[in-house]
Amino acid sequence: MSAATGPASGLPPGAASPAAASPPAARQNRLGLLVGDYKGGKTTLCAGCGHNAISERLLEAYFDLGIAPEQVAKLSGIGCSSKTPAYFMGRSHAFNTVHGRMPSVATGAVLANRTLHAVGVSGDGDSASIGIGQLVHLLRRNVPLVYLVENNGVYGLTKGQFSATADPGSTLKGGEVAELPAIDLCALAIELGAAYVARSFSGDKKQLSVLLRGAIAHGGTALIDVLSPCVTFNDHEGSTKSFAWVKEHDEPLQELSFVPAFPDIAVDYDPGTTTEVALHDGSRLRLRKLGADYDPRDRAAALTRLMAARGTGEVLTGLLFVDPKAPTLVERLRLPEAPLATLPPERVRPPPAALDAINAALR
Numbered sequence: 001m002s003a004a005t006g007p008a009s010g011l012p013p014g015a016a017s018p019a020a021a022s023p024p025a026a027r028q029n030r031l032g033l034l035v036g037d038y039k040g041g042k043t044t045l046c047a048g049c050g051h052n053a054i055s056e057r058l059l060e061a062y063f064d065l066g067i068a069p070e071q072v073a074k075l076s077g078i079g080c081s082s083k084t085p086a087y088f089m090g091r092s093h094a095f096n097t098v099h100g101r102m103p104s105v106a107t108g109a110v111l112a113n114r115t116l117h118a119v120g121v122s123g124d125g126d127s128a129s130i131g132i133g134q135l136v137h138l139l140r141r142n143v144p145l146v147y148l149v150e151n152n153g154v155y156g157l158t159k160g161q162f163s164a165t166a167d168p169g170s171t172l173k174g175g176e177v178a179e180l181p182a183i184d185l186c187a188l189a190i191e192l193g194a195a196y197v198a199r200s201f202s203g204d205k206k207q208l209s210v211l212l213r214g215a216i217a218h219g220g221t222a223l224i225d226v227l228s229p230c231v232t233f234n235d236h237e238g239s240t241k242s243f244a245w246v247k248e249h250d251e252p253l254q255e256l257s258f259v260p261a262f263p264d265i266a267v268d269y270d271p272g273t274t275t276e277v278a279l280h281d282g283s284r285l286r287l288r289k290l291g292a293d294y295d296p297r298d299r300a301a302a303l304t305r306l307m308a309a310r311g312t313g314e315v316l317t318g319l320l321f322v323d324p325k326a327p328t329l330v331e332r333l334r335l336p337e338a339p340l341a342t343l344p345p346e347r348v349r350p351p352p353a354a355l356d357a358i359n360a361a362l363r
C-alpha cells in the first residue's frame with residue numbers, strides 16, 4: 001500500500017513519504033560485490049558455537065579486502081570446525097579432506113594455482129592429533145595459506161572428549177580431569193619456523209578481524225589459533241576453553257590495526273607508541289604496545305613469553321610472531337607466474353629425453 005501525500009500528510013503533493021523512501025544502497029566492495037556475494041549455506045552448528053563467529057569474520061575480511069570469492073580456495077579436514085567452509089563464501093573453491101590431511105591437499109592446490117588465496121579451517125583435534133604430522137611440514141615449508149585452528153579443547157563432533165590442546169587440570173562436563181600436557185600450537189609453529197603466528201578469541205571481533213586481514217595479506221603460512229568455545233561440551237566451570245575463562249584470562253599483547261594496500265582506509269593511531277609491520281602485499285599491520293614491550297619480530301622472545309604465560313594461566317592473544325620476509329614455498333620452488341594448472345603438458349612434463357638422461361644417471 002502506498003503512503004498518502006499532500007496537505008493531510010504534511011508532505012508536498014507527489015513527494016515520497018519516509019516510509020516509501022528507497023532503502024539505503026547496500027555497501028559494495030572495490031569489486032562492486034555485495035556482502036551477499038560472500039555468503040555461504042546456513043550453519044548447522046550449535047547456536048552460540050564460537051566457530052560461527054569466525055566464519056563471519058572470514059567473510060567480512062575477504063569482502064573488505066575486495067578479494068573475489070572465486071579467487072579463494074577453502075580447505076578443511078574433519079570436525080565441527082571443518083564443516084564451517086560450507087557456511088561462508090559459497091562461490092569459492094572448496095575441498096573437505098579426510099581427517100588431518102588438509103595440509104597436503106592445500107599444498108597441492110596452492111602449487112597448482114599460485115594465484116588462489118587459500119584458507120584452511122581446522123580444529124584442535126584435526127590439527128593437534130591425527131593431522132599434526134602434516135601440519136608441521138606445512139609450517140616448515142611456509143606454504144602460502146591462512147591456517148585457522150578453531151580450538152575448543154574437545155572433540156565436539158564425537159561428543160566432547162579431550163583433545164591434545166586441553167590444559168592439564170581442566171575438566172570435562174562429567175568431571176574427568178585432563179592429565180597430559182597440552183600441545184601449544186602457536187609455540188610449535190614459532191619453533192618450526194612459521195612466519196605469522198597469532199592467537200585470538202572468537203568473542204573478540206575487533207582483534208580477530210585485524211589478525212585475519214593481516215594473515216591474508218601476509219603471503220606465507222599464517223597460523224591463527226582461535227579459542228572458540230564449544231558451548232555444548234566445553235563451556236562449564238573447570239574448562240580453560242570456556243567463554244568465561246578466556247574472557248577473564250585474556251592478556252592481549254597489542255592493540256592492532258590493519259591498513260590494506262589500497263589507500264582508502266584511514267587509521268587513527270599515535271606514532272609514538274606503535275610498531276608497524278609491512279606485509280607481503282604492501283598492507284601494513286600497526287601494533288600499539290600494551291604494557292610491557294613486546295616485539296613480535298623476535299622469535300625467541302615470543303617463545304619465552306608463551307612459556308611464561310603457560311605458568312601463570314594467562315591466555316596471550318594478539319600477534320605472537322611475524323617475519324614477512326621469510327620465503328614461501330612458491331618462492332623457494334621458483335614457480336612461474338602463470339599457474340601450473342594452466343600450462344600446456346610440454347611445459348610441466350619433462351620430455352622423454354630428459355627422463356632417459358635421469359634414468360641413465362642412476363644406473
Ligand code: SF4
Pocket residue numbers: 044045046048049050051080081152156157229230231232233
Ligand atoms: Fe560447536 Fe561444540 Fe556444537 Fe560442535 S558440538 S557445533 S564445537 S558447540
